[in-house]
Amino acid sequence: MNFEPTSERRMISDALARLLADHSDVSSRDETAFQAPYSRTKTWQALSEMGAFAALAHESAGGFGGEGFDIATVFEALGRALCPEPVLAQLLSIQLLTHVGDSSVNNALTGATRYALAWEEPDTWFDIERIDTQATTENGNILITGRKSVVYGAPAAQRYLVLAKFEGDLALFDVDADTVERHSYAMIDGGGAAELFFRATPATLLINDARAPLQLALDAGALALCAEAVGIMDVLRDTTRDYLGTRKQFGAHIGRFQALQHRFVDLSIEIEQARSITQLAASRLGDTEGSRSVSMAKHLIGRVGQLVAEESIQMHGGIAMTWEYTVSHYAKRLTMIDHQLGDRDQHLQRVMQTL
Amino acid sequence: MNFTFSEDERAFEAEVETFLRDKLPPEIAARTHRGEEIGKADTERWQAILSQKGWLAPTWPVEHGGADWDPVKHYLYDAAACRAGAPRTVPFGVNMLGPVLIAFGTPAQQQHYLPRILNGKDWWCQGYSEPGAGSDLASLRTRAEQDGDYYIINGQKTWTTLGQYANNIFCLVRTRASGKPQEGISFVLVDLDTPGVEMQPIKLIEGGHEVNEVFFTDARVPVANRVGEENKGWTIAKYLLGHERTGIAGVGLSTHALTRLKAVARQQTRNGKPLIEDPLFSSKIAEVEIDLAAMTITNLRMLTQSQGSPGPEASMLKIKGTVIHQTLNDLARRALGPAAAPFPAEALAANLALVEDTQARNAARYFNNRKLSIFGGSNEIQRNILSAMTLGNRR
Ligand SMILES: Cc1cc2nc3c(=O)[nH]c(=O)nc-3n(C[C@H](O)[C@H](O)[C@H](O)COP(=O)(O)OP(=O)(O)OC[C@H]3O[C@@H](n4cnc5c(N)ncnc54)[C@H](O)[C@@H]3O)c2cc1C
Helix, strand or coil: CCCCCCHHHHHHHHHHHHHHHCCCCHHHHHHHHCCCCCCCHHHHHHHHHCCCCHHHCCHHHCCCCCCHHHHHHHHHHHHHCCCCCCHHHHHHHHHHHCCCCCCHHHHHHCCCCCEEEECCCCCCCCCHHHCCCEEEEECCEEEEEEEEEEEECHHHCCEEEEEEEECCEEEEEEEEHHHCEEEEEEECCCCEEEEEEEEEEEEEEEECCCHHHHHHHHHHHHHHHHHHHHHHHHHHHHHHHHHHHHCEECCEEHHHCHHHHHHHHHHHHHHHHHHHHHHHHHHHCCCCCHHHHHHHHHHHHHHHHHHHHHHHHHHHCHHHHECCCHHHHHHHHHHHHHHCCCCHHHHHHHHHHCC | CCCCCCHHHHHHHHHHHHHHHHHCCHHHHHHHHHCCCCHHHHHHHHHHHHHHHCCCCCCCCHHHCCCCCCHHHHHHHHHHHHHHCCCCCCHHHHHHHHHHHHHHCCHHHHHHHHHHHHCCCCCEEEECCECCECCCHHHCCCEEEEECCEEEEEEEEECCCCHHHCCEEEEEEECCCCCCHHHHEEEEEEECCCCCEEEEEEEECCCCEEEEEEEEEEEEEEHHHEECCCCCHHHHHHHHHHHCCCCCCCHHHHHHHHHHHHHHHHHCEECCEEHHHCHHHHHHHHHHHHHHHHHHHHHHHHHHHCCCCCCCHHHHHHHHHHHHHHHHHHHHHHCCHHHHCECHHHHHHCCCCCCCCCCCCHHHHHHHHHHHHCCCCCHHHHHHHHHHHHHCCCC
16 A cells, blocks of 8 residues: 555645635635635636646546546645635536547636536435436427526536436536526635526537436545545644644643643544545545445545534634634535535435445 | 423413514514524614513513513523514623622612613623633733723723624723732723724624624723722622523523424425435434423523522533534534525525525524634633532642
8 A cells, every 4th residue: 555645646736735825815715705706717727727627537538637536636735725716516527528528528627618517406405316407309409497506616607517307317418508597606615606597498418328427426526525625624723733822821822721632632533534534535436436435435524524613613712703714714614515415414324325 | 390380480471472472573583583683773672672561681680670580481481582583682781781780880870871771772792802811801901090080991802792783881901910810800881982992893704793893092981980899890700600690501592493403304305305304314303302301401400499609500501502502503504405505695685595594594503603612601611610610620
């Protein structure tokens, strides 16, 4: 076994850290994270130029990465910088487009075409079997009707990849964003999403039976979220450690109080567990154990994430309750990761089904 | 022992319910249920209604305009008020300053300030904490130096809840620099219109404005505004901590939060079934219901048995009560699944709420209520108090 990242991955990680450092103070993050279109063109282009998207696909698909560890490397760095750019939306789309086998994936890999994956609906709650949007053929044209909900990255997307029922299958379609009624909003932890209303909207069929590729893409997405969470946890642990060593009450650094010392080390142990399960999932992404391992990781991340978010705030005291102090934003993001691409219970159920 | 309510108590509960049905404006109740900020005007409107009924300051002695409720009545009122969506009484005047003035104030101070709390002329806020003095309150540094009949106040207070609506603030200030820190603190009342007093908002984690910073620069405050003796302010602060037990466990709020949690778990579906039928989730609801059932009795038992003598019960009730409330908030957020994500204000404005509007703010409420274990003496400080009381300071 070898636990060292490759030098390429280390370079990507360092480059991302440098690039994102400029954008990570609260006030400049606020402008992107809470104002439409919840993305900054300059940052998006810089991410593209340094290869952040190309790292998400295999060489055979025109990228230079695509392994679980490549995805984890990119998203851990995004997490560390609390980057609100909708890279997750692009990752999910790239994963699906690599199964289509045309040139669209190249435009996704350069970031020139911005995609969002529209699969969830108000009643799906992360379950692909409950997708109810319908596609029909009329005069040789395919038309889509239905509502898609909490579509990450939709406010900045030019095209949507849409899952809909079509001739008894779950199929994947490509839709021009300008033809869809879109209601954009910020998410509580920053970044944009939207409700999409399709009303006999013209669409192009990409994949007839999209179940398997969709599951692979969602696995990659869940892994990405786990890695993002690990990046966030590292920052919260370091910030909390520093605060325990600077804040004084009762004439001593609060880190001198054993009540806090034990809780801090418990938190550090759990973070290492979260890191390990994420690495395990990264190592197995795409193989027969891949989906189950991702669920194990996403479950544990949900549990540990809540602990780390709550304890970081608590050990800081009032200051971490403020908007101005970055810990509150890291904690919110970490918490809300359990609301994306399957929560801890759902992933636990998937693990329980294959004991 | 007898855990049924007496006829008297039941009659009282019926009276409360009738009162709430007749007098609580529905639009205010709707906003409370949605978790929206109630704002100054509607808070004052509701408190005036309560005051007219004689229920604004139920724990005050009757001679000062209170109702002298016992803990059971208080509990019955609280539970009914939370169910109905009545706004919480802002505690600073009624529950904090009032009892202090009754115990330590001069007759002149009592006659001037107590009626103004009851009739809504004054909105008080609490100026204890400072940037450098949180848990270690006694280290506070805001100075008051005497100049004839005035104190000249310099320094900064922070975390001042709802200060933006207040016209007055009660402060702990340092009146003597030497000696033990606890022995140089005084309790003074400051009109916020005093020149040299400035307030600035602090935005909280979920985006709301409920706390502020207050800056004092050569603010002149009459010495007559001091409550109690000079340098004896710490005694007052401690008195308040011990007497602030009623309601500290938040049983009424938690009981209502449990009802809301069950409601959202019935509305939401996961894996094609109502969430409340999913054992992974429903077991969590059941667990917190059990905790709360126990807490309801713990609360009434401790408040009834220990009247008068501040003991460990306040800390016990604070710790367990806040943890239960935070657990309920956590589950209410998780019950929304993907629909917890939208920034509620924006999603509501665009009329896109994916869930009932009374549940749309569940995530914001969860984040905001992380404060419960931090303020009012953090849960760590409460544990220190408890362990000192129960173990002594054994080393
Ligand atoms: C939303 C909100 C509203 C508030 N409203 C008011 C108000 O209206 N008026 C007012 O005066 N104040 C108010 N406060 C302030 C509140 O009382 C303080 O936040 C609280 O006392 C904690 O102080 P601190 O935030 O400075 O944290 P610190 O005291 O710096 O504590 C940081 C951490 O260290 C822990 N800690 C400290 N000492 C010890 C110890 N000896 N042993 C173990 N652990 C320890 C704490 O528990 C906490 O986890 C409010 C706070 C908040 C967040």
